[in-house]
Amino acid sequence: MDSETAREQALDAAEKLFYGRGIQSVGMDDIRGASGVSLKRLYQLFPAKEQLVEAYLERRDMRWRGLLAAHVERHADPGRRILAVFDRLEEWFGEEDFRGCAWINSYGELGARSERVAGQVRSHKQAFRDYLASLVTAAGLPDALTGPLYLLAEGAMVTAGITGGTRPAAEAREAARSLMAAR
Amino acid sequence: MDSETAREQALDAAEKLFYGRGIQSVGMDDIRGASGVSLKRLYQLFPAKEQLVEAYLERRDMRWRGLLAAHVERHADPGRRILAVFDRLEEWFGEEDFRGCAWINSYGELGARSERVAGQVRSHKQAFRDYLASLVTAAGLPDALTGPLYLLAEGAMVTAGITGGTRPAAEAREAARSLMAAR
DNA sequence: ACCGTAGGAGAACGCTCGTTCTCGCGTCAA
DNA sequence: TTGACGCGAGAACGAGCGTTCTCCTACGGT
Structure with missing residues (x-):
């Protein structure tokens, strides 16, 4: 998976979860689970x-x-x-x-x-x-x-x-x- | 300090802090510090x-x-x-x-x-x-x-x-x- | 004076979560 | 073939915080 699609998938998951449940109640691990983008990749894309x-x-x-x-x-x-x-x-x-x-x-x-x-x-x-x-x-x-x-x-x-x-x-x-x- | 005034002071502090900084970013210990009501008392008044x-x-x-x-x-x-x-x-x-x-x-x-x-x-x-x-x-x-x-x-x-x-x-x-x- | 109780200070516990680290695997250049 | 590297899985670390516990002091009734 290249960086561009990883970024899009991460943002798709983030948007769905942040909007639906609020920002503070969604953990980085939830984003990982929903997007399929590993934590390591997530932190490369968004420090x-x-x-x-x-x-x-x-x-x-x-x-x-x-x-x-x-x-x-x-x-x-x-x-x-x-x-x-x-x-x-x-x-x-x-x-x-x-x-x-x-x-x-x-x-x-x-x-x-x-x-x-x-x-x-x-x-x-x-x-x-x-x-x-x-x-x-x-x-x-x-x-x-x-x-x-x-x-x-x-x-x-x-x-x-x-x-x-x-x-x-x-x-x-x-x-x-x-x-x-x-x- | 009787229970009634403790309750009022706790609520005064809670209102000031919750309203001013948001609810999730205010801890029970902040309320204790701002109100002078001990944690034990706080949890008696509000379980x-x-x-x-x-x-x-x-x-x-x-x-x-x-x-x-x-x-x-x-x-x-x-x-x-x-x-x-x-x-x-x-x-x-x-x-x-x-x-x-x-x-x-x-x-x-x-x-x-x-x-x-x-x-x-x-x-x-x-x-x-x-x-x-x-x-x-x-x-x-x-x-x-x-x-x-x-x-x-x-x-x-x-x-x-x-x-x-x-x-x-x-x-x-x-x-x-x-x-x-x-x- | 003595005991029982209430209350305060703050340590301790357990959990969540942001962030980093470890390990193992697959890949690709030389 | 080999070795360096990128990456995923997930453990680990450290901080914050809700909640409870410990210990000590003060006081009221007998």
Whole structure:
């Protein structure tokens, strides 16, 4: 097995376990068992657990934002594109293994102790907010709408994580529609 | 020192440390050091760490909801009372040691492993949502407004926790005002 | 004064887990 | 063929921590 595939398999296992059970309750040995990558190899690829955690969050950030953008780009109408963000949340919340927002959860777990993880969470959220802002601008809506839309999305993520179900996404989308109409 | 004060001091220390540094990174010995309550006493009062955690969340839930209600009750106008919820959030976010919502953080840390903690978080959030619903009803506004207002509040909490600052509360309040006016 | 008990300080125990080490095997260059 | 090397399996090491135990002191009732 070459290094590249070992790295991918390690990250696949790490993502599944870290996201599903939390970071601190998953040991390096669990990753080894789930990935088939030996401990020696794991430590060659990621010199410490913290670096595996960072790589997990970074790769997931790329994919998450990519999937969001892909969903939005199916629509041409600028106003519809904003609502498509909430459609994407709804789809995400409905996934079999959905367990809340990985970054919000990681922040609760490690934000107080790992400045690097905290920084990654802030970057991810800032990027999401910036993306929303670009959609608002493209729709010719006032900048001031970005904050409320962002808060609705975050509220939906945290609520769906805690209570389960896709309803928070639908509620957020209707509220977003209402706010957009009010201007 | 009698049992009642020992219990209060233990809970005071637990709250300060659990909230400030996360639950898993605080050991029972840290609680002993910060509270002056011996390990023997601690284990008489709380047979296991998990029970101390539960007591911490429960006592904080009582106080948090009490402070919110006190803030809301300063106002007579039913519509103003809804906005006062966001005023309270703003005040909270501005506190020196604010580090996000204790329940959201705890859920990220322990929600996947402790069903009891997860249940306490769900209860707390449900109680908050119910309270908002009662304010919406009292103001003669449609029930459908409760969900969006709740999501705005949750989004503000999670965002203030991650990025710091009181701005999310102000943004949420303005969005709430706009949603209330749209009906 | 004397004993029984409660409580404090802190050592001790057992387990988990991040990280490293040992050993043995297969591979490939010379 | 041989020897150096890479790698996997898993033992080993060391730290942290939840929980319990030991020992000693103080005090209250007789």
